[in-house]
Amino acid sequence: xxxFGARNIGIDLGTANTIVFSExxxxxxxxxxxxxxxxKTDEIVSVGSEARAMIGRxxxxxxxxxxxxxxxxxxxDTTVSMMKYYIDKSLEPHSRRPDVMVCxxxxxxxxxxxxxxxxxxxxxxxxxxxxxxxxxxxxxxxLPVMDxxxxxxxxxxxxxTDVATISLGGIVSSRSxxxxxxxxxxAITAYVRQHYxxxxxxxxxxxxxxxxxxxxxxxxxxxxxxxxxxxxxxxGLPQTVEIKPEDVAKAIQxxxxxxxxxxxxxxxxxxxxxxxDVIDHGIVLTGGxxxxxxxxxxxxxxxxxxxxxxxxxxxxxxxGTGESLKNIxxxxx
Ligand code: ADP
Ligand code: MG
Numbered sequence: 618x619x620x621f622g623a624r625n626i627g628i629d630l631g632t633a634n635t636i637v638f639s640e641x642x643x644x645x646x647x648x649x650x651x652x653x654x655x656x657k658t659d660e661i662v663s664v665g666s667e668a669r670a671m672i673g674r675x676x677x678x679x680x681x682x683x684x685x686x687x688x689x690x691x692x693x694d695t696t697v698s699m700m701k702y703y704i705d706k707s708l709e710p711h712s713r714r715p716d717v718m719v720c721x722x723x724x725x726x727x728x729x730x731x732x733x734x735x736x737x738x739x740x741x742x743x744x745x746x747x748x749x750x751x752x753x754x755x756x757x758x759x760l761p762v763m764d765x766x767x768x769x770x771x772x773x774x775x776x777x778t779d780v781a782t783i784s785l786g787g788i789v790s791s792r793s794x795x796x797x798x799x800x801x802x803x804a805i806t807a808y809v810r811q812h813y814x815x816x817x818x819x820x821x822x823x824x825x826x827x828x829x830x831x832x833x834x835x836x837x838x839x840x841x842x843x844x845x846x847x848x849x850x851x852x853g854l855p856q857t858v859e860i861k862p863e864d865v866a867k868a869i870q871x872x873x874x875x876x877x878x879x880x881x882x883x884x885x886x887x888x889x890x891x892x893x894d895v896i897d898h899g900i901v902l903t904g905g906x907x908x909x910x911x912x913x914x915x916x917x918x919x920x921x922x923x924x925x926x927x928x929x930x931x932x933x934x935x936x937g938t939g940e941s942l943k944n945i946x947x948x949x950x
């Protein structure tokens with residue numbers, strides 16, 4: 618092959634991370650969904666990890682933007698620039714424009730879906746197609762989505778938690794709530810401000826979550842305190858504070874409960890047969906938020922259903938989106 622064909626690609630355009638799957642190769646790129654721009658010239662300064670490191674640290678002339686919010690495009694032009702950069706980076710030299718499959722959260726509006734398709738084409742796709750995120754997540758998690766048996770997947774990303782039951786190649790019932798990783802970070806930031814008089818940045822809150830957050834307040838008592846740096850609200854000066862994991866767990870309870878409620882509501886909507894299948898096979902968690910400590914146990918206790926975390930939870934949606942490239946020919950008709 619010499620520059621002729623193009624490998625089609627699948628993109629998990631997430632609120633937190635963008636992952637690109639190249640047909641026949643697998644995952645070729647994983648980067649944060651962040652773009653740094655010069656505020657005066659509008660020029661792009663950096664994209665991905667480098668831009669993410671700038672969050673909360675930019676001078677007045679630079680702004681670090683997360684163009685996706687709550688699972689949908691919040692800043693169209695910046696999303697196009699970011700996708701163009703990632704598509705170009707994923708293609709082999711001199712290859713033709715690829716067909717691109719992009720995932721969208723379940724329950725997005727036609728307008729939001731249209732925006733994703735348009736952005737993907739402007740960013741360099743020959744043609745663009747969308748797949749619903751929980752369906753892609755289920756494929757990527759290895760669930761038997763085409764079988765006449767019910768599966769349940771819960772994808773917890775940065776912006777949204779998508780809950781769905783799937784059977785015979787389709788979504789039977791679903792919920793998408795704007796309660797996921799970012800809300801966990803915000804809840805931690807607010808709690809630390811109120812209870813420790815400490816102002817912490819977005820990146821610090823996320824790190825605190827990854828290091829010590831637990832879905833169970835009880836289980837968090839076993840974890841060691843974590844020292845956290847920020848700005849003291851009273852003195853205005855830099856300050857280091859020891860934070861109890863139990864407090865972090867308390868801070869995020871509301872978000873954890875909202876996720877549980879969405880799961881219960883989705884289960885209530887399913888037929889008795891699918892509910893029975895879910896009891897047999899369990900609920901599978903995907904997305905970065907699936908890695909929150911003790912989350913499977915807490916969900917399982919609340920729903921009385923076994924809960925598992927998929928292997929490589931961060932990659933499931935991208936793998937499923939990539940797998941579904943096989944169906945592009947069918948979708949074209
Ligand atoms: P999206 O699909 O929205 O881009 P991802 O599935 O990539 O989101 O997950 C990103 C989210 O997962 C972020 O909010 C990040 O903080 C969170 N995350 C990553 N690792 C962990 C962890 N170990 N515990 C809890 N949350 C995590
Ligand atoms: Mg995602």
